[in-house]
Amino acid sequence: MGDSELSLRGLRARGYLRGLERLGDVELLALVLGNLGGYSGGLTAQRLFDRFGGLHNIEKAGVEELIGFTGIGRVAALRLKASFELGRRCLMSVKEQEIKRISSPEDVAELMIPEMKSFDREHFRAVLLNTKNGILKIVTVAVGSLNAALVHPREIFKEAVISSAAGIIVVHNHPTGNPEPSTEDKDLTGRFARCGELMGIDLVDHVIIGGNSFVSMRERGLISF
Numbered sequence: 001m002g003d004s005e006l007s008l009r010g011l012r013a014r015g016y017l018r019g020l021e022r023l024g025d026v027e028l029l030a031l032v033l034g035n036l037g038g039y040s041g042g043l044t045a046q047r048l049f050d051r052f053g054g055l056h057n058i059e060k061a062g063v064e065e066l067i068g069f070t071g072i073g074r075v076a077a078l079r080l081k082a083s084f085e086l087g088r089r090c091l092m093s094v095k096e097q098e099i100k101r102i103s104s105p106e107d108v109a110e111l112m113i114p115e116m117k118s119f120d121r122e123h124f125r126a127v128l129l130n131t132k133n134g135i136l137k138i139v140t141v142a143v144g145s146l147n148a149a150l151v152h153p154r155e156i157f158k159e160a161v162i163s164s165a166a167g168i169i170v171v172h173n174h175p176t177g178n179p180e181p182s183t184e185d186k187d188l189t190g191r192f193a194r195c196g197e198l199m200g201i202d203l204v205d206h207v208i209i210g211g212n213s214f215v216s217m218r219e220r221g222l223i224s225f
Contacts, residue, residue, distance in 0.1 A: 007042050008035065025055055032083045039071030059084040060118060088115055102133045105216035108169055108207045116173040116209045124151045124172045128165035129204060136163050151188070153195040160201050167202040171209065179210030181217065189217045193224070 011031050015023055023031070029045035036044060047069060052058045058080075066077040091114060102108060108127065116123060124142040127135060139159045142151035151172075160168050170192055174180075181189075189206045196203040206217040217223055 007040065011042070025049070029055075029058070029080075032080055033072070033076055034079070036071035036076060037073075041071075044069060044071045056118065060120060091115065100134055102127065102129060102135065102169065102204070105205060105207055105214065105219060108171060108205065108216075109209070109214040112171050112207070113209055113212060113214065116171070117211050119173050120175050122172055122175065124156075124170065126156050126159055127169040127171060128160055128163045129167040129169065131166040133167065133204070136165055153191055156192060157195055157199055157201060161199070165201060167204045168196065169204045170206040172206075174208060174210040177211035177213075179208045179213045179215040181208055181215055181220070181222075186217075186222055189222050 008030065011023065011027055014027075015031060020028065020031075026042070026045045026049055029048065030041040033041040033045060035041070048058055048066075049055075051069075052061060063074070063077045063081060066072050066080060067074060072080075102111075111127075112125065116125070122142075122144040123140060124144075126139050126141050128137050128139070130136055141155045141159060144150060156168065156170060159165075170189075172185075185206075185208060189203075192206060193203045203223055204218070205223065208215045208217070
């Protein structure tokens with residue numbers, strides 16, 4: 001029985017007896033990585049922290065980038081990415097339960113910033129609303145490059161029609177961290193608003209997220225009341 005297995009068994013025992021919340025970030029990461037075929041999960045976890053500088057940057061790393069570390073193969077890399085994805089979905093689920101009705105751009109920002117501020121690609125999300133601005137569901141409609149996402153109004157409103165939504169809030173991020181709308185953002189907002197008017201589905205807002213900041217296109221006067 002190797003030292004890595006003993007160490008892993010010790011972490012499992014501590015987590016079980018004392019609670020996972022008592023373990024440090026590196027220890028939790030080691031538990032997720034598990035048995036690495038003879039390599040120390042704890043040592044690999046520490047190397048990941050040293051290389052990326054913390055959980056936030058490890059979460060942003062791609063699968064191929066993670067596979068480059070000693071002991072981490074495709075299975076372990078996917079397991080690690082899956083753990084972060086589960087955490088992200090849990091966070092979103094909690095936020096959706098806390099914010100059941102959208103009453104302001106601040107509500108949208110509180111709901112979406114924790115997840116979207118860390119994306120290194122532009123993501124377009126649609127928050128689908130009922131007649132009382134309650135959240136029906138949140139869907140991803142486009143993922144783009146570092147500085148652009150190709151999105152067509154039909155992709156946005158297709159989801160709204162399927163869900164019988166009365167209104168929609170479009171949300172997208174700027175990976176640069178600057179939420180100021182570009183000329184293309186303004187043009188897209190106008191197209192979304194016109195399509196919504198034709199289809200009887202209100203474009204409630206288009207919110208742009210950059211880091212921990214946001215811009216509401218409705219507050220900027222680019223969407224008519």
